[in-house]
Amino acid sequence: MTSPLEARSLVLVREGNTVLDGVSFTAEQGEIFALLGGNGAGKSSTLLTFLGFLDPSGGEVLVNGTSVTSDIAAARNAIAYLPEAASLYGHMTAYENLDYFLDLAGKSASKDEIDAALDRVALPQEARTRRLQSYSKGMRQKTAIALALLRETPILLLDEPTSGLDPVAIDEFHDLVKTLAEGGQTVLMVTHDVYGACQVADRVGLLRHGKLVGSFAAENGKRIDTETVHAAFAERQAV
Amino acid sequence: MSTITRIAREEWRLWLRSRVVVAAALIVAVLIAATSMLTAGRIADEQSQRTQQQIAAEQTFFAQPDRHPHRMVHYGHYAFRPPPPLAVFEPGVDAVTGQSIFLEGHRQNTAMFADTKAAADLGGFAALTPASLYQLLLPLLLIVLGHAMFLRERESGTLAVMLAQGQSGTKLALGKAAALLAVIAIFMVPLVFVAVYSISLGESALAAGSMVAGYFVYLCIWGAIVLAASILLKQRSVSLGALIFVWLFAALIVPRFAINASSAAIDAPGKIESDLVMLAEQRKLGDGHNAADPAFMQLQAEVLEQYEVETIEELPINWRGVVASYSEAELTDLLNSYAEERMGLEASQSRIFGLFGLASPTIAISSASRTLAGTDLATHHRFLRESEALRFGFVQALNEKHATELDYAADINRNADAEASRRARVNASAWQVLDEFRFEPDGADARLERALLSFVILLAWLTAAGGIVYGAARRVRL
Numbered sequence: 256m257t258s259p260l261e262a263r264s265l266v267l268v269r270e271g272n273t274v275l276d277g278v279s280f281t282a283e284q285g286e287i288f289a290l291l292g293g294n295g296a297g298k299s300s301t302l303l304t305f306l307g308f309l310d311p312s313g314g315e316v317l318v319n320g321t322s323v324t325s326d327i328a329a330a331r332n333a334i335a336y337l338p339e340a341a342s343l344y345g346h347m348t349a350y351e352n353l354d355y356f357l358d359l360a361g362k363s364a365s366k367d368e369i370d371a372a373l374d375r376v377a378l379p380q381e382a383r384t385r386r387l388q389s390y391s392k393g394m395r396q397k398t399a400i401a402l403a404l405l406r407e408t409p410i411l412l413l414d415e416p417t418s419g420l421d422p423v424a425i426d427e428f429h430d431l432v433k434t435l436a437e438g439g440q441t442v443l444m445v446t447h448d449v450y451g452a453c454q455v456a457d458r459v460g461l462l463r464h465g466k467l468v469g470s471f472a473a474e475n476g477k478r479i480d481t482e483t484v485h486a487a488f489a490e491r492q493a494v
Numbered sequence: 495m496s497t498i499t500r501i502a503r504e505e506w507r508l509w510l511r512s513r514v515v516v517a518a519a520l521i522v523a524v525l526i527a528a529t530s531m532l533t534a535g536r537i538a539d540e541q542s543q544r545t546q547q548q549i550a551a552e553q554t555f556f557a558q559p560d561r562h563p564h565r566m567v568h569y570g571h572y573a574f575r576p577p578p579p580l581a582v583f584e585p586g587v588d589a590v591t592g593q594s595i596f597l598e599g600h601r602q603n604t605a606m607f608a609d610t611k612a613a614a615d616l617g618g619f620a621a622l623t624p625a626s627l628y629q630l631l632l633p634l635l636l637i638v639l640g641h642a643m644f645l646r647e648r649e650s651g652t653l654a655v656m657l658a659q660g661q662s663g664t665k666l667a668l669g670k671a672a673a674l675l676a677v678i679a680i681f682m683v684p685l686v687f688v689a690v691y692s693i694s695l696g697e698s699a700l701a702a703g704s705m706v707a708g709y710f711v712y713l714c715i716w717g718a719i720v721l722a723a724s725i726l727l728k729q730r731s732v733s734l735g736a737l738i739f740v741w742l743f744a745a746l747i748v749p750r751f752a753i754n755a756s757s758a759a760i761d762a763p764g765k766i767e768s769d770l771v772m773l774a775e776q777r778k779l780g781d782g783h784n785a786a787d788p789a790f791m792q793l794q795a796e797v798l799e800q801y802e803v804e805t806i807e808e809l810p811i812n813w814r815g816v817v818a819s820y821s822e823a824e825l826t827d828l829l830n831s832y833a834e835e836r837m838g839l840e841a842s843q844s845r846i847f848g849l850f851g852l853a854s855p856t857i858a859i860s861s862a863s864r865t866l867a868g869t870d871l872a873t874h875h876r877f878l879r880e881s882e883a884l885r886f887g888f889v890q891a892l893n894e895k896h897a898t899e900l901d902y903a904a905d906i907n908r909n910a911d912a913e914a915s916r917r918a919r920v921n922a923s924a925w926q927v928l929d930e931f932r933f934e935p936d937g938a939d940a941r942l943e944r945a946l947l948s949f950v951i952l953l954a955w956l957t958a959a960g961g962i963v964y965g966a967a968r969r970v971r972l
Contacts, residue, residue: 355500359661
C-alpha cells in the first residue's frame with residue numbers, strides 16, 4: 256500500500272551546506288508522525304520539500320506515491336500546510352481569511368461550514384469578525400487549523416504548531432490533531448517540543464544535522480515514553 | 495470570480511484598510527483633480543483670449559487711416575498662437591517659448607508673453623500640470639502601493655500559504671498586476687475626462703485617444719517595474735529604496751542629463767546670439783530705407799533697363815517701393831536662413847533628447863505627450879514659420895502698394911509740408927492686403943506620426959518590464 260508521505264534518501268544542499276543528508280521515512284494514513292530536532296536540524300526544510308518549495312539535491316519525496324518534483328500541483332492539492340507563524344492576513348477577519356485561502360485552493364465553503372470549522376477549533380464567536388491583527392498566537396493558530404480542516408486534504412503538515420501557545424491551548428491543539436488523525440488524515444509535524452511530540456505522535460523521528468538518527472513508536476496503546484526520547488534528544492544534541 | 499481577480503480584490507482590501515495608502519491616493523487624486531480643473535480653466539481662457547486678440551489685432555490693422563504704406567510696414571501686426579485643445583492636459587513648451595509675435599518690416603522678432611507671469615500669480619502652482627503629475631507623481635504612488643506587494647507576502651509567511659494552496663507564482667503575479675492595473679485604470683479617469691473635454695474643444699478623437707493610451711502604457715511600465723522589484727528583491731526597505739532611486743533616475747536625473755547632453759552634442763546659439771552674428775551680413779545687403787544706397791545700384795540698372803528709361807524719376811513705378819520690396823526679400827532670405835539653421839539645430843537637440851527615452855520612459859511619454867497635444871517644439875517652429883510667412887506677405891504687399899500706388903515725386907517730397915505729407919498716403923482700403931491668420935496645430939495623423947518613435951520606445955519598455963515580471967514570477971521561491 257502506498258504511503259501518503261514518503262522521503263527516500265532525501266538529500267538537500269543549500270548554498271553549499273548539507274541541510275538534509277539521506278533522510279528516509281514514511282507517514283501512513285491516519286498516523287501522526289513527528290520529526291523532532293533542534294534548531295537547524297532540517298525539520299522545516301523537510302516539510303518544504305514535500306510542498307515543492309525546495310527541490311531535493313538527491314533522493315526524492317513522494318506524496319501519495321507520486322514524486323513531488325514531477326507533480327507539485329498534485330502534492331499541494333493533497334496537503335494542508337500550517338506554517339510556524341500561522342501566517343494569515345492581519346488586516347482580515349477570520350471569515351475573510353478562510354474564504355480567501357479556500358478560494359485560492361479552488362474550494363468554497365458556506366458561512367455555516369466555516370463556522371462549523373471554527374467551532375471545531377474553538378475560536379470564540381465574537382472573535383470571528385475581528386481582524387487577525389488583534390488575535391493571540393493561539394487564536395491565529397486555530398484559524399489556520401480551521402483552514403486545514405476546511406480544505407479536507409488527506410495530509411496535514413504542521414511546522415512548530417505549538418510554538419508560543421499556552422499549555423491549555425497546546426492541549427486543545429493536540430486533541431484536535433488526534434481527532435483529525437482518527438478521521439484518517441496523515442499528519443507530519445516538526446517540532447523541538449519533546450513532550451508535545453510524545454504526547455500526540457504515533458511515531459517520533461529524531462533529526463540531527465540533517466540525518467534521521469532515531470525513531471520511536473507508540474506501542475500497545477501507550478504513548479511514547481518522554482524520558483526515553485528526551486534522553487536520546489539530549490544525547491544527540493550533546494554530540 | 496477568477497483566482498487572479500480574487501487576488502487583486504484582496505490586495506485592494508489591504509490598501510483600502512491602510513490609512514497611509516488611502517491618504518496617499520486621496521492626496522494624489524485631489525491634486526490631479528485640482529490641477530486638471532485649474533489648467534483646463536486657464537488654457538480655455540487663454541485659447542479664447544488669444545483668438546480674440548488675433549481678431550482684434552487684425553481689426554486694428556484694417557482700421558488704420560490713410561497712410562504712407564511704409565508706416566504700416568512699421569506699424570506692424572501680431573500673430574497669436576492659441577493653445578490647442580489638448581494643452582488643457584499638456585501645456586508643453588508653451589510656457590517657455592512664448593505665444594505671440596510682433597510682426598513688422600525688416601525684422602523677425604522673438605515670440606513673447608510666456609506664461610511666467612501667470613505662474614507667479616498663482617505662487618508657482620500653475621507650474622504643476624496634469625501631464626507632469628501623471629509623469630512624476632503617479633509613478634510614485636504606484637511605488638508606495640506596490641513596492642511590497644510580493645515582499646509583504648514573503649516576509650509575513652503568507653506567500654508560503656498561498657503557494658501551498660496550489661497557486662503558481664505566475665498567477666499570484668498576475669493577481670497583483672491586476673490590482674495595480676485597477677489603480678492605473680482609476681487614475682486614468684481624470685485623463686479620460688480631460689481628453690473628452692479636449693474633444694469638445696475641437697481636438698480629434700484620434701489624438702485624444704492616443705494621449706490616453708500613451709499614459710496608460712507609461713503607467714503600466716511603472717506598474718511592471720514596481721512589481722518586478724517586489725518579486726526580485728528580498729527586503730521591503732531595499733525594494734522601496736531601489737524603486738525611489740529608479741524614479742529619481744528616470745524622472746529627474748536622466749531628463750536633466752538629457753537636456754545637457756543634447757545641448758552639448760549640438761551647440762545651438764539663441765536668437766539674440768544669432769541676431770548679433772547676422773547683423774554684419776545684414777549691413778552688406780544695404781539699407782532699404784535709403785534708395786540711394788550703393789547696394790542697390792545693380793538693381794537700379796536692371797529696373798531702368800527693364801522699363802527702358804534713363805532715370806528713376808521716369809519709371810512708371812515708385813523706385814523707393816521697389817527698393818523696399820527688393821531689400822525686404824533679400825533680408826528675409828538672410829533672416830530665414832539663420833532661423834532655419836537655428837530651428838534645425840533645436841530640432842536635432844530635441845531628437846537627441848527624445849532618444850534618451852531609451853533610458854527613461856518619462857522622457858518617452860513627455861515627448862509623445864507634447865507632440866500629441868501639439869505643444870511641442872515642432873509645432874512652435876511651424877508657428878514661427880507661418881507667422882513669418884504672414885509677416886513677409888503683408889510687408890511685401892504693402893511694398894507693392896508703395897511701388898505702384900504712390901507717386902515717386904510725392905514720396906520723396908512727403909516731408910515738405912502738411913499737404914505733401916497727405917499726398918504721400920494711400921487709401922486705407924489697401925490695408926486689406928493683410929491675410930487672416932488662425933494658427934492650428936497639425937492634424938492628428940501628422941502628430942501621431944511624429945510621436946511614433948516615442949510610442950515604440952514606450953512599448954519596448956513595457957515589453958521588457960513585463961518580461962522581467964513574467965520571468966521572475968515563474969521562479970518565485972519562498
